[in-house]
Amino acid sequence: MSDTTTLPPTDETTDVNPVGGIDQAVGDFQYKVDYEFDAGTGLSEETVRYISSVKKEAPWILEFRLKALKTFLDKPMPTHWATTDLNNIDFSKIRYYLSQGQKPKRTWDEVPDDIKKTFERLGIPEQERKFLAGVEAQFDSEAAYSNIKDIVSKQGVIFCNSTEALREHPEIFKKFFGKVIPTGDNKFSALNSAVFSGGSFIYVPPGVKVAQPLQAYFRINAENFGQFERTLIIADEGSEVVYMEGCTAPKFSTSTLHSAVVELVALKGAKIQYITVQNWANNVFNLVTKRGVAHEDAEIKWIDCNIGSRLTMKYPGVVLKGKRARGEVISIALANDGQHQDTGAKMIHAADDTTSVIVAKSISVGQGRSTYRGQVHIPKHLKGCKNNTECDALLINSNSRTDTYPAITVRGDTHSVQHEASVSKVNEEQIFYMQQRGLTEAQAMSLAVNGFVNDLVRQFPMEYSVELKRLIDLEMEGSVG
Amino acid sequence: MSSLEIRDLVVALTATPDKPIVKGLNLTIKTGEVHAIMGPNGTGKSTLSKAIAGHPDYQIISGDVILDGKSILEMEPDERARAGLFLAFQYPSEIPGVSIANFLRAAVQARMAEGEELDATGYYKKLYGKMDMLKIDRKFTSRSVNEGFSGGEKKRCEILQMAMLEPSFSLMDETDSGLDIDALKIVAEGVNAMRGDKLGVLLITHYQRLLDYIVPDFVHVMYDGRIVKSGDKSLALELEAKGYDWVKTELAAV
Numbered sequence: 001m002s003d004t005t006t007l008p009p010t011d012e013t014t015d016v017n018p019v020g021g022i023d024q025a026v027g028d029f030q031y032k033v034d035y036e037f038d039a040g041t042g043l044s045e046e047t048v049r050y051i052s053s054v055k056k057e058a059p060w061i062l063e064f065r066l067k068a069l070k071t072f073l074d075k076p077m078p079t080h081w082a083t084t085d086l087n088n089i090d091f092s093k094i095r096y097y098l099s100q101g102q103k104p105k106r107t108w109d110e111v112p113d114d115i116k117k118t119f120e121r122l123g124i125p126e127q128e129r130k131f132l133a134g135v136e137a138q139f140d141s142e143a144a145y146s147n148i149k150d151i152v153s154k155q156g157v158i159f160c161n162s163t164e165a166l167r168e169h170p171e172i173f174k175k176f177f178g179k180v181i182p183t184g185d186n187k188f189s190a191l192n193s194a195v196f197s198g199g200s201f202i203y204v205p206p207g208v209k210v211a212q213p214l215q216a217y218f219r220i221n222a223e224n225f226g227q228f229e230r231t232l233i234i235a236d237e238g239s240e241v242v243y244m245e246g247c248t249a250p251k252f253s254t255s256t257l258h259s260a261v262v263e264l265v266a267l268k269g270a271k272i273q274y275i276t277v278q279n280w281a282n283n284v285f286n287l288v289t290k291r292g293v294a295h296e297d298a299e300i301k302w303i304d305c306n307i308g309s310r311l312t313m314k315y316p317g318v319v320l321k322g323k324r325a326r327g328e329v330i331s332i333a334l335a336n337d338g339q340h341q342d343t344g345a346k347m348i349h350a351a352d353d354t355t356s357v358i359v360a361k362s363i364s365v366g367q368g369r370s371t372y373r374g375q376v377h378i379p380k381h382l383k384g385c386k387n388n389t390e391c392d393a394l395l396i397n398s399n400s401r402t403d404t405y406p407a408i409t410v411r412g413d414t415h416s417v418q419h420e421a422s423v424s425k426v427n428e429e430q431i432f433y434m435q436q437r438g439l440t441e442a443q444a445m446s447l448a449v450n451g452f453v454n455d456l457v458r459q460f461p462m463e464y465s466v467e468l469k470r471l472i473d474l475e476m477e478g479s480v481g
Numbered sequence: 482m483s484s485l486e487i488r489d490l491v492v493a494l495t496a497t498p499d500k501p502i503v504k505g506l507n508l509t510i511k512t513g514e515v516h517a518i519m520g521p522n523g524t525g526k527s528t529l530s531k532a533i534a535g536h537p538d539y540q541i542i543s544g545d546v547i548l549d550g551k552s553i554l555e556m557e558p559d560e561r562a563r564a565g566l567f568l569a570f571q572y573p574s575e576i577p578g579v580s581i582a583n584f585l586r587a588a589v590q591a592r593m594a595e596g597e598e599l600d601a602t603g604y605y606k607k608l609y610g611k612m613d614m615l616k617i618d619r620k621f622t623s624r625s626v627n628e629g630f631s632g633g634e635k636k637r638c639e640i641l642q643m644a645m646l647e648p649s650f651s652l653m654d655e656t657d658s659g660l661d662i663d664a665l666k667i668v669a670e671g672v673n674a675m676r677g678d679k680l681g682v683l684l685i686t687h688y689q690r691l692l693d694y695i696v697p698d699f700v701h702v703m704y705d706g707r708i709v710k711s712g713d714k715s716l717a718l719e720l721e722a723k724g725y726d727w728v729k730t731e732l733a734a735v
Contacts, residue, residue: 428537433574435558436534436567437588437642444559447587451578451625 042092045069048194051097055163055197058170068183068193075187083340085311089285094257096195096228152210157241158203159214162230165201172203176234180263180319181291188313189289192228192261199229199260204239204270213242213275213461231262235270235298244461246278256310257285264292264300268322271299277464279471280309282339288314291346294354296322303459305332306341307471315373317346320354320385331360332453332468335368335400336475344373344391344405353384360391361453364400365475372404372421380411389419394452396426396445424452446476483512483549483565483649485681490544492525492532498540502528504706505544512649513678517692518685519717520703521725526685527571529703530652534568535561548650563592567648569639571655575627581638582608582622585645592646611644615671632659640671650681657691669694689721702728 040047048069052062077086152159158169165173183193204210235241258280266272272292280286286309292300302316318327329345347356362370372391387410393402402423410417426448434444449472450457457465492503503525510516520526532539533546535558545552553561576584585608590599612619615637627635636656643651653672657665672682672695684695692700692714700717702710704725709732710716720727 427574430574430576432534432536432558433570434576434584436562436570437584437646438559438562438591439587440559440591441557443587443591447579447584448576451576454578 041095043069043094043096043195047096051195051197054097055166057166060174061166064178064183065194065196068190069195071184072187072190072194075184075190078187082313083311083342085340086285089257094227097197151212152214155208155210156205157208157210158201160201162199162201162232163197165232169201169203172234173201173232176263176265177232178263180265180293181261181289185289188259188287189261192230192259192289196228196230196261199231199262200233200243200245201231202233202241202243204233204235204241206236206267207238208236209240210242213244215244227258229260231260232265233263233272233274234265235267235272237267238269239267240271242273242275242461244275244277244464246276256283258287258309259285260288260290262288262290264290266292266294266298266300266325268295269297270295271301273301273303274316275303275460275464277305277307277460277468278309279307280312282308282310282336284309286312286314288312290314290316291319292317292327293319293321294325294327296351297324298322299326299328301328301330302345303330303456304343305460305468306343307334307475308336309339309341311340311342313342315344315346315375317348317375318356319348319350320356321350322354323351324353324355325351326354327356329358329360330456330459331358332456333360333362333370334449334472334475335362335364335370337366337368340369340371342371342373344371344375345389346375347377347387349376349378349382349385349387352382354382355386357387358389358391359456360389361394361456362391362402363394363396363449363452364402365396367399367401369401369403371402372406374406374408376406376408376410376417378410378412378415378417382412383414385410385412385415387415387417389417391421392452393421393423394426394449395423396449442473442477446473449476482678483681484547485510485566485650485683486545486547487529487533488545488547490529490532490546491542492528492539493542495538495540498542501542502706503532506703506707508683508701508708510650510681510683512681514699515676515682515684515695515697516699516701517697517717518683518701518703518708519687519689519720522687524703525706526687526703527654530568530654530683530685533561533652534558534566559591562646562648565649567643567646567651569636569643569651569653569656571658573627573635573639575625575630577625577628579626580623581626581641584626585642588642588646608645611641614674615641615644616667617641633661633664636660636664636668637671640668644671644675647679649679650683652683652685654685655687656684657686657688665691666694689717692717704728704732 045066048065052065079086178193181189183190202214233243264272264274290302294300300318304314304316306312306314316329320327327347331343331345333341333343335341341362344360345358347358349356356376358374360372362372364370370393374389376387376389378385389406391404395402404421406419408417408419426445430448431441431444434447435441439447450469457468460468487506487508490503490506491501493501506529518526528539532541541554546554548564553564586599586604589604593599608622609619612621617637627638630638636659656668660668684691684697697714700712700714701708702720709728
């Protein structure tokens with residue numbers, strides 16, 4: 001089934017970014033950076049061996065990586081259902097490993113003024129601005145956040161980067177690693193499995209409720225800010241944890257491919273909330289696999305906000321493995337000119353009385369394109385499963401395009417499934433009404449967009465929702481011609 | 482004292498510039514005055530108000546609109562609004578997800594100098610004061626602008642915005658339409674409370690009824706894109722008694 005609202009279709013083979021705007025100015029800045037350890041460009045067995053040896057990994061990890069490489073090379077590009085723009089990724093030109101210890105040779109003075117202004121307007125703290133602009137290789141925020149780390153470690157929580165975790169906690173890591181998302185899940189999860197570095201590892205012991213959200217942000221450095229991070233979060237029985245990653249600042253990026261894998265495991269009665277806000281430069285292919293397994297009475301909630309990038313493909317999922325497990329995906333995507341947000345959610349019901357909720361809102365601006373793909377699977381032998389899916393699209397100006405591909409497979413007759421979809425437009429009359437009250441056209445548009453996502457943004461932590469609002473303001477400013 | 486001067490104004494739909502709707506209209510409103518424009522449907526009353534506010538569907542073919550000696554025709558709709566022009570819409574738009582409190586706050590903020598911060602406590606104090614005046618429940622502020630509002634609620638919301646934004650000139654387009662008598666009285670009370678030497682009002686209405694509650698200083702009859710007759714409030718009563726056909730016949734006789 002496909003509900004398509006199409007105004008002139010975009011030609012996928014000639015992908016251009018035709019319209020300038022602040023988002024573009026924000027997105028496209030890059031510097032040439034020299035790195036201390038560098039795997040060079042291109043992908044081969046040698047690259048994978050190099051990465052593994054630099055990281056001084058155990059033999060089983062190297063083996064895992066090499067197997068994954070083979071899977072990656074064997075798998076075709078999924079262009080039978082996804083956009084053919086994927087064929088434009090040149091894997092031979094990508095650097096697969098950049099280590100820490102890089103020393104960029106530029107100063108704050110060399111950072112373009114508009115970038116500085118953007119940081120200022122987004123309210124990014126001074127110290128972080130330098131890192132984001134590539135002036136500083138490492139953003140050392142350990143001091144600022146170290147008491148959070150102290151507090152959680154007193155509760156027995158392990159919170160470190162995945163390289164460290166592989167060395168220091170191999171017994172827990174190995175037990176869950178690659179189990180939620182097998183290497184061969186898709187071509188890009190295989191790629192990540194071959195070359196991963198960075199990302200977080202969290203283990204929360206039984207019954208522990210982590211009071212404050214844990215942030216990836218507190219450890220940002222060259223590696224964590226990389227392209228192929230791997231995150232694994234395990235919430236043991238009855239525990240609770242909230243994790244936040246990303247930030248609204250445009251990312252300094254040396255690469256055009258970001259392909260992360262995030263695995264969550266919520267054991268009996270545990271709760272995990274995973275919050276992402278990302279604003280990619282619009283030359284970036286952002287192809288991420290995120291999935292969690294919720295055991296009996298467990299809850300997993302993904303809150304995912306995607307702004308920017310050339311192409312984002314991301315469908316956070318929950319496998320509802322135990323009775324009464326609950327999965328939720330809240331997704332916001334904003335596609336501006338030259339961008340394609342292909343996002344959605346997957347809910348795999350595998351036990352009785354499981355519940356899943358999907359709320360997806362997309363905004364297409366100018367020639368931006370949004371696609372929603374949802375998969376809900378409820379097999380015949382189960383009883384009492386519920387799914388509620390709502391996907392709403394907002395179009396701003398007549399060139400926008402949005403598509404909805406909901407795949408809902410429900411077998412058995414004791415289930416309850418609801419699906420609602422809507423497409424609306426910010427119309428001229430609304431904009432005029434707001435302008436008549438003294439708001440500029442850009443202010444009016446961003447108010448309309450903020451209104452559209454308001455009920456979802458309220459679920460974000462305070463500082464994220466404030467940043468998100470500012471970011472939408474900036475995006476709308478660039479879209480008014 | 483401010484003045485809003487409409488000079489030989491000719492307005493057409495942007496799509497059909499060769500078919501004027503307003504055909505050479507002259508009118509000067511000063512602050513402190515309430516003018517009513519009456520006329521049959523399709524005579525260009527609403528077009529006039531929207532064109533003055535800068536609606537993109539309308540194009541000014543010739544003539545001028547002058548606010549305090551300065552033409553506003555080159556200004557964007559939001560600039561006109563900030564210059565002191567308010568349009569109370571006949572059909573106000575819905576803005577899903579944006580609360581009245583936040584919407585008005587943005588509008589108030591838009592009138593402040595760059596870098597100036599809105600005083601939230603003062604803002605809410607003022608807002609609640611105006612709401613009390615208009616007998617609007619406090620819960621109203623958290624509802625999305627006009628979404629799911631009754632006709633009466635929409636009009637009261639327009640008056641509330643007018644009260645908060647304190648324009649020097651308010652164009653009120655068929656503010657009485659869709660109102661029952663109680664709602665009409667509340668709206669009229671609100672407008673009357675705002676009357677004074679800082680506000681000029683242009684009431685656009687089809688019926689005399691509204692003018693029982695908001696008594697105008699001047700009444701103009703609009704017909705076929707022009708003002709064909711002006712007078713004081715008694716003209717409205719005369720119109721009510723004799724009907725618009727009376728104007729037509731009179732015009733034909735001339």
